[in-house]
Amino acid sequence: MSQSSTERIVADLRAWIAAAPPGARVPSNRALMHEFGAGPVTVQKAMRQLIALGLVESRPGIGTFVRATRAVRPADYGWQTAALGAPPSRTAALSATHRQVAPDAIALHSGYPARELLPERAVRQALARAARTDAAMTRSPAAGVPELRAWFANELAAAAPAGVAHAAPRDALITAGSQGGLSSIFRALVGAGRPMLIESPSYWGAMLAAEQAGVVLVPVPTGPAGPDPAAVERAFAETGARAFYAQPNFANPTGASWPVETGRAVLETVRRHGAFLVEDDWAHDLGIDAGVRPLAALDDDGHVIYLRSLTKNVSPALRVAVVIARGPARDRIVADRAAEAMYVSGVVQAAALDVVTQPGWAAHLRSLGGQLRARRDLLVQSLREHAPEVHVEAVPAGGLNLWARLPDGTDVDGLVRDAEARGLAIAPGREWFPAEPSGPFVRLNYSGAEPERFPEAARILARSLAATTSA
Template sequence: MNDDSTGRIVAALRAWIATAPAGAQLPSSRALTAEHGASPLTVQRAVRVLAAEGLVESRPGVGTFVRARRAARAADLDWQTGALRARTGRLRGLSATQRTVSPDAVALHSGYPADDLLPERLVRAALLRASRTASATTRAPAAGLPELRQWFAGELARVAPGDVTPPTARDVVVLPGSQSGLSAIFRAAVGPGRPLVVESPTYWGAILAAAQAGVTLVPVPSGPSGPDPDDVARAFDETGARAFYAQPTYANPTGAQWSAELRARVLDVVRRHGAFLVEDDWAHDLAIDTDPRPLAAQDHDGHVIYLRSLTKSVSPALRVAALVARGPVRDRILADRAAESMYVSGLLQAAALDVVTQPAWQTHLRAVRPALRARRTALLDGLSAHAPTLKVEHVPAGGLSVWARLPDGADPVDVMLACEARGVIVAPGDEWFPAEPTGPYLRLSFCGPDVDRFDAAARVLGEVLGAGAGLPAAARP
């Protein structure tokens, strides 16, 4: 007899046990053999499975009986309240962008590109080649593989103007993703209890990293064109801050790209105040209509701490990023990183370096532009046709999402729940504000799979808004 027979007997006896009183005796082995047309060995195997599950107990020389089922004792977790004390800062559960959803849902919430936007074949081949090298078994240097550090430095050097001394590999620290880099920068370059100027809205992960580092956020308003340099200067003057976290290129969530004039003015403000500009260039490889222009390429006095990740453009499985910083601040951040994680996997670094140095990498980047443009167009056309009350104030020239304003008075979380009930997953915008939201927003990603379903998803969103979801009862149609 095979395992199918054992499983059949186990299922039948489970059903019988579910209605039998505790202490009831199971039919004899002979009776079960005859009833199920199985061998005595198969019956014994089935009884052992039930005994292992705690459903029956055997009494030698007597028989097998249904075990008394004890009521499960509820776990007493009250002690943790005393151990943890009050919640600190803005720390909370997972972001709405990190929710795991049904495969049948249309995912407009995540910031990770669909597989067909990634260089899958390059990544697989690179991992295979890296596994055959010493990087598979040796410890990587704390600052990262020298060749990878040189590549990151070279990326800035090739766009630096002639009067700026370009960074070198010595200025680069490789990171296990940009999120850990933000935490290290905020701890090492700002410090607990000290002010950090940030755009508002801004990346929710930066807000979380600041909370974990105990940093005090100082928001300045930022829109489709970026922040007003006068507001940035005023924030520095009023708070004594020595750092400004910003996303000058395809900001998450607004999609803003700073003009050349704005970049120069903000960098001048930072220099005058003897401060750092933490430049998060997360979408460097996700351009659509324009080219990225890092501020770090214009900086030769060490005011810019530059952060660039390959996670979204190469693969989420290769969490490799780097920061470029000059002077003592680089050494302080490296010490922080080494204390937390020692070093980044050399295998992942070698694979990432392999991908970005292949000729096919540039071919892939050229192909990503029209693919992202088509997805962006599909989403915007759908919203325009089916959800006209949802206002997209700025069409991003790069990145992975659009920032859309809901009708005044709408609750983004209620809209999210109403959409989710109909198989469309969106991200409420409140998470991107370091203080109170200035309006009701959704961040809608166009980088996910099922681009052919974007129109249907927009129709659902329009119907949800048309029904007054998220609005007070008095304001619903």
């Protein structure tokens, strides 16, 4: 028993507890330190784990004892089947991008960048500083901390050409991540039972938010250069939709960016139909070969509802996003957010503002772009060399993902299962389609951990493709 790790002590004591009668005294910490050759901190950690598991109980001044276990009958939740009814299609289960995989798996399924790509030191320092301010003990305004709202508004204003009235801080609303913002936008501006245009494929989270709001989705086909403006015009005319949800820059999942002409044409169409363009600028700071041109910067009459998040480039733990809207639309969205979430933590807002206003923020973004380029190019090259049947039509100029077409007839779900069994996690493409998929696709995240394993990932994908095709 020379190994002194907490895990070894917990494992050995669990075996001892399983054979011991209820109420048996557990050896003292001093005895355990001697037996395992461990320090007091290690033994204390092990005991805390056993207490948390409910296996032992501590009686101050007396000792630690094996807890008595009660035999419990299996719970019967059958009655809930009738009470709940059939589940909604998209809310029945978590997205495949959220699933947990084996620790040694190559994870290309996630929607978040690896930890080493984030400004961890700046985030930790910002959180520590924020905790020492009044934000730790007070509620923030419903629309958000004024300084953070001003920062987001100024970022958008900086992209506005001369002569276009830019957004003001009052137009900004801080939300706890983009998902809550989407839900409020869809409820407040579209409404249950009403149509909304959406690119196909598009972000699965937006489809989930729309379904929960009761919005009827109208798919508009999109490709590497975005949607055909004529198709957007027809869809508005045929459906009477009052909004179009889109990601004009580095779209998730395709990575597509709209040309300037497409953006201007779609914006003019939205204006003609008296509708809203919900612009999700999710990858604003994730450019690689190109920067971002928000369409909201061209809008001075309130047709564009702009959404931008810091979750992907600051930290998943700092879920901070902004909705920028003008006029009555802004007031309705603010009222909806206040009714659902009241306000966003002031500590989180203060920390996020601290990070993005540090002198090193611009340098971090430059470094991030370079690292994303290296990872993207390595994954593209790995696929070309080891899995040529997996076709990437367009290499994205930014974002986090490759959108890969598989051979026609591929059993995508079977491929995903086979790949995971071989140690590779990928995301099936069907989640990004508001209607039937236009073909067999998978989304591959090149911003995850261990990019040196991308060639191995491509080889596994090729073997799984061969196995599921032959089956």
